[in-house]
Amino acid sequence: MSIDPKAFRQALGNYPTGVTVVTTVDADGTPRGLTANSFTSVSLDPALILVCLGKTTASHPVFMQAERFAVNILADDQREVSALFASKSPDKFAQAAWRTGATGAPLIDGSVAWFDCSVHQRVDAGDHTLLIGQVQDMGQRTARPLGYCQGAYVGFQLQQAAQEALARQALTAALIETPQGVLLKPVAGGFDLPTAVDVASLLGELKRQGVQASVDFLFAVFDTPQGARIVYRGRASAAAELAGLRGIPVAALPTLNLPDGALQAMLTRYAQERAQDAFGIYIGNQDAGEVRPLAAA
């Protein structure tokens, strides 16, 4: 069987990981680094870890020469640091707060944990090199780590706001994306989200109407005069016009001009965040609230 690279990448994305920034210094002492989620623990005694570095990255030749490097596990408020070190910016370290660790490798301020390593072994593997490090020094602090799954940042404490909302007799709605777009229910004067008393009823109702959907992540929790609303985002393979729902292309969501301003704002945010594959959670009421990164409780 030949493995399609795009499908392979997508399938791998189903394995949730944290996000790290791997750092070193080049021969001139210039700090270098990149974002990597291929971090793995290897051995407890001796203390070994590894990361897989793509051979086409600009940092690869530097890590091939380096004798020391550090792995910084990012905290849930460090999405921008992740984006910075995943970029091709020539001066990543000018835009980040960092200090020099015991081995000389840069340590990123605010990381939830860091491992300062000497190179134990480099293993050539396909289009990557496995960089195995022996931990010489390490540190950690109490904070939640940033997560990454299916091409988007995720958090590990999504549930608190949803649980509180449930205690306030919430209704559950979902932004379900299909190849045709996000499924909306035509109602007088605009659209509404598919809504039910809980996730199971919502999915059951959609299934009865011929839509096999799943919900992935929390998208918004807010209060309305009619009670709390919990909104998830999810997916379905096809939009069924039969189901009385319409698949609205994501790019068209900001232009719907719905009379329900809170719903319009939510759909606009969905389109913006989908474009960046970086979703947050809105917590507040119909009129005012804040979008928090996924992990913020």
Ligand SMILES: Cc1cc2nc3c(=O)[nH]c(=O)nc-3n(C[C@H](O)[C@H](O)[C@H](O)COP(=O)(O)O)c2cc1C
């Ligand atoms: C969440 C995330 C995880 C990544 N994981 C890796 C990885 O494990 N190995 C890798 O070589 N690149 C990984 N990348 C891509 C690099 O960060 C990206 O190619 C970066 O631009 C390389 O920087 P450089 O060319 O300055 O070395 C990842 C990017 C993101 C956003």
